[in-house]
Amino acid sequence: MKKLRKFLATPGVSLCAIALGILLLGTSTIGGARAAIVYDSAYYTAQVTLQHIHVNLVETNEKADGKGGVVTTTNTVTDENAQTGALLNGYFDANNTLRPGQQYAETLQVQNPEAAGNINEYVRVTLRRYWVDEDKVEDKPNYERKDLKETDLDPTLIHLMLGNTELGTGDGGNVGNGWIEDKSARTDERIVLYYSQQLAPGETTPALMDTLCIDGKVGLKVEQTVDANNVVTTTYQYDGKQFVLEAKVDAIQNNHAEYAALSAWGRAVTITDGTLSLN
Amino acid sequence: MKRAHKLLVLVALVLALTTMLPGALAYFTTNTGAQGVGPALAFGTSTTGTETVKDWVKTLTVTNDGVQDVYLRAKVFADVTVDATNEGWTLSGDCYYYNKPLAPADAATFEVEIKGEDGTVNGAPFAPGTDEALPFDVTIVYETAPVRYQANGQHYLPADPGNWIQQIETK
Numbered sequence: 001m002k003k004l005r006k007f008l009a010t011p012g013v014s015l016c017a018i019a020l021g022i023l024l025l026g027t028s029t030i031g032g033a034r035a036a037i038v039y040d041s042a043y044y045t046a047q048v049t050l051q052h053i054h055v056n057l058v059e060t061n062e063k064a065d066g067k068g069g070v071v072t073t074t075n076t077v078t079d080e081n082a083q084t085g086a087l088l089n090g091y092f093d094a095n096n097t098l099r100p101g102q103q104y105a106e107t108l109q110v111q112n113p114e115a116a117g118n119i120n121e122y123v124r125v126t127l128r129r130y131w132v133d134e135d136k137v138e139d140k141p142n143y144e145r146k147d148l149k150e151t152d153l154d155p156t157l158i159h160l161m162l163g164n165t166e167l168g169t170g171d172g173g174n175v176g177n178g179w180i181e182d183k184s185a186r187t188d189e190r191i192v193l194y195y196s197q198q199l200a201p202g203e204t205t206p207a208l209m210d211t212l213c214i215d216g217k218v219g220l221k222v223e224q225t226v227d228a229n230n231v232v233t234t235t236y237q238y239d240g241k242q243f244v245l246e247a248k249v250d251a252i253q254n255n256h257a258e259y260a261a262l263s264a265w266g267r268a269v270t271i272t273d274g275t276l277s278l279n
Numbered sequence: 280m281k282r283a284h285k286l287l288v289l290v291a292l293v294l295a296l297t298t299m300l301p302g303a304l305a306y307f308t309t310n311t312g313a314q315g316v317g318p319a320l321a322f323g324t325s326t327t328g329t330e331t332v333k334d335w336v337k338t339l340t341v342t343n344d345g346v347q348d349v350y351l352r353a354k355v356f357a358d359v360t361v362d363a364t365n366e367g368w369t370l371s372g373d374c375y376y377y378n379k380p381l382a383p384a385d386a387a388t389f390e391v392e393i394k395g396e397d398g399t400v401n402g403a404p405f406a407p408g409t410d411e412a413l414p415f416d417v418t419i420v421y422e423t424a425p426v427r428y429q430a431n432g433q434h435y436l437p438a439d440p441g442n443w444i445q446q447i448e449t450k
Contacts, residue, residue: 053307087315098318101428119307134319219322219347219425223450236322237450248312260306 051119055251056111058204061091061104087245101216103161107207110195110249114202120254121199122276124265125208127167127191128246129158135240150241155189157218158243161211167191177206182267182278194269196276198254214243321346326381326423335393339419340386348380349423350437353389358415359404362392371438380426380434391417 007013088106092098110123131153160167165175168191172183178196185192195205218238225233252260257276261269268279325345331338343349352374355363368375368389377387404413424442427435435442 051307053309055309055311057311057313059313087313088317089315091315092318098320099428099432100320101430102432103430121307132316213430214317214320216427217448218320220445220447221450222447234447238320239322240319242319243317244314245317246312246314248310250310251308253307256306260308263306264308 052115052117053119053121053251053253054113054115055121055123055249056113057125057247057249058109058111059087060107060109061088087247098214100214100218103211103213105210106212106245107210108247109204109207110199110251111204112199112201112251118201120201121251122195122254122257122261122271123199123205123249123251124192124194126246126248126250127160127193127209128189128244128248129155129160129191130189130244131155131158131238131241132244133240134242153237153241157215157238158245159211159213159215160191160209160245161213162207162209167193167209177208179206179208180276180278185267194276194278198274199251212245322425323347324349324423324425326351326421328421330419337391337393337417337419339389339391339421341381341389341421341423342386343381343383343423346383348382348426348434350426350442351377351381351387351421351423352437352443353377353419353421355391356416356418356420357391357393359417360394361417362394363389365389369438374438376437378437380437381423389419389421391419393417 087108091104091106108125110125112118112121112123131150132148133150136148156168162176162179167175167181168186168188172181172186175181175193179193180196182192182194193208195208197205199205219236221237223235223237225235227233250265252264257271258269261267261276270277270279323346325343326349327342327344329340329342331340339353341351353363353368354374355361363370363375365375365388367378367387369378370376375389381387404415405411406413422443424445427439427442427445429435
């Protein structure tokens, strides 16, 4: 017995015993038992609707195909009626030539598109009119044409009408259909109109303009030069010129609209019972 | 240490002042726009008139060489009796007006016929009791003016006085 204990106490035997134990444990098919706590709660859902503000510009005129509709929109939802983003697209052609003096039906409106989350809004429209030279404007996309303005030609010969009222003339103020012209912002080229009522989603304003007319005087404005032989050369100032019409729509939220108008538009307004008026 | 203490006080002061600043506000705003261009205008009136005489009839042919429609009217000055009745022309006052605007490249004719009467042979005046023909003149003067349009797109009638008093404005 004493010899056995002595044998077992030797380091070599101890090491062998440990190695053997590790080997047996590693190859053993006995696995440890485990337990995990599992808990499933009921499904809880929450829906959050983010508010949006969007605005459309709507054009209607007597095109050859009789179509009209949304010209441009800020609505990221696909608008099937949105057209090219260009006004008067395809309006004048061989069947409908531009005649100075003739009035052409051209209606512009503003729409708050119907879409989830859209808020009520107040809107304003800035109209610009000017002349460009056809030789310079060729192939120029929208909004680059303003760099080609013929500044010595008279923009007021491009008449924009709402009923019997010519926009950009007179004392401004109420021009009809709930639109108010800001006379302080008026220039020969620019006309700024504010819609006095809130626009709810899905609503469209009445027309802010419905007629376009080029003054017949454009054919009478000439430049004359006399050479050394007293030969008089007459040049028509508006020969080869094209008129440009721009419409820009701005929209602000209906809540705290007075502050929003001052901040975004730089224009002081007063809202009384939901009706906007200019200060 | 003293410097570090001062720096600490300064930073604390800056932070305190910063928290006193009012918050920034943002409003819902948006905008969109569109632009359109009209066709190029074309101005320039030019006409050519040619005259022929045959069988006691003087014919004036007026051709529009310009780029815009024009009104046309003619007036006859004659020593003898003439007949200037033409289809497509209307007498108003002392002028004959072409009934419709003359478009570019189009032409209109105006005929003046010398009419026979007592003391004339084939309309040509003769000294009474002689076979000697007397000289005579038949002059046709014509004038054109740019067409004017009404609000409904219709042109003004050619004889409208406003057509013939249009004045150019020189720069």
